[in-house]
Amino acid sequence: EMQLVESGGGLVQPGRSLRLSCAASGFTFDDYAMHWVRQAPGKGLEWVSGISWDGGNIDYADSVEGRFTISRDNAKNSLYLQMNSLRAEDTAFYYCAKGDYGDTAGGSFDYWGQGTLVTVSS
Amino acid sequence: SYDLTQPPSVSVSPGQTASIPCSGDKLGDKDVCWYQQKPGQSPVLVIYQDTKRPSGIPERFSGSNSGNIATLTISGTQAMDEADYYCQAWDSSTVFGGGTKLTVL
Numbered sequence: 001e002m003q004l005v006e007s008g009g010g011l012v013q014p015g016r017s018l019r020l021s022c023a024a025s026g027f028t029f030d031d032y033a034m035h036w037v038r039q040a041p042g043k044g045l046e047w048v049s050g051i052s053w054d055g056g057n058i059d060y061a062d063s064v065e066g067r068f069t070i071s072r073d074n075a076k077n078s079l080y081l082q083m084n085s086l087r088a089e090d091t092a093f094y095y096c097a098k099g100d101y102g103d104t105a106g107g108s109f110d111y112w113g114q115g116t117l118v119t120v121s122s
Numbered sequence: 123s124y125d126l127t128q129p130p131s132v133s134v135s136p137g138q139t140a141s142i143p144c145s146g147d148k149l150g151d152k153d154v155c156w157y158q159q160k161p162g163q164s165p166v167l168v169i170y171q172d173t174k175r176p177s178g179i180p181e182r183f184s185g186s187n188s189g190n191i192a193t194l195t196i197s198g199t200q201a202m203d204e205a206d207y208y209c210q211a212w213d214s215s216t217v218f219g220g221g222t223k224l225t226v227l
Contacts (some may be wrong), residue, residue: 035216037165045165045208048215059215062123095164097155106212108155108170115164 002026002111004096009116012086021094022079030054030074033099035109036081038092038118048057048094049081050104057104064090086120093117124213128222140196142222144209147190152211154155154192156185159221160205169194169204201226 022034035050036086049060049070058070069082079096094116097109126146134140144154154172157165167176169185172192182197190210196203204226209219 017136037218044221045159045210045218048219050216061215062159100170105155108153108167109157109165110167110170110176112164 002098004088004098004113006094006096006113006116009032009094009118011119011121013109013122014087014120016086017082017084018086018118020081020083020094020116020118024077024079024096027098027111029077031102033057033102033107034063034072034079035097035099035104036070036079036108037095037097037112038090038114039095040089040092043092047094050099051079053102059104073118083118086118088120091118091120123215124190124211124217126173126209126211126217126219128209128219130220131223131225133197133225133227134196136201137198140171140199140203140224140226142179142194142196142209142224144194144219145190146211146213146217148190149190149211150188152187152213154185154187155210156194156203157208158203158205158211159208167209196224199224199226 003025005023036048067085073079096113098111100107100110156169159165172187
């Protein structure tokens with residue numbers, strides 16, 4: 001059974017950092033692009049970042065460019081999101097999502113984790 | 123940046139057909155997918171590449187995409203279909219529509 005399990009969320013002060021992790025199982029992790037998508041409480045979905053199967057292509061939303069860094073460790077079947085200089089507007093559920101093919105351009109997200117809540121507040 | 127526009131809400135009676143539009147410039151030239159999200163749950167892919175259904179998605183879910191509008195259609199809508207629905211496309215980056223709340227009443 002395919003599983004994506006996020007961890008690392010929590011309460012953090014503005015300007016501080018947090019690192020999210022996503023543990024994948026049940027599929028060949030290094031065949032697929034992976035993405036982070038966030039959802040502020042009561043709001044819609046916002047794509048945050050994506051990384052290709054080999055880490056060679058990486059994309060970010062304008063809202064997080066320069067502050068967030070996506071990475072993956074195919075040996076550990078894991079995806080990461082390093083979030084620096086956090087702002088109140090970064091408060092959201094962060095979902096790890098599997099792309100349906102190897103690159104970040106196009107495609108759909110065919111499996112999603114349960115999400116981890118990041119709250120940025122003093 | 124590229125925008126996808128959805129109506130905030132759509133209502134349908136049980137057993138009837140629900141249509142949820144998603145509009146964007148030359149959207150018909152792009153691949154569109156749709157997600158269903160129920161309260162407190164993660165999104166679920168229900169349509170990809172405009173018209174295809176993933177394994178396990180009921181046949182009552184279908185999609186179309188032409189011109190500037192993609193449409194998610196739910197035939198014989200059931201109470202369990204009440205949820206938020208999001209369209210998604212790619213135009214130099216992944217873009218989601220704002221979401222449509224489907225009410226079955």
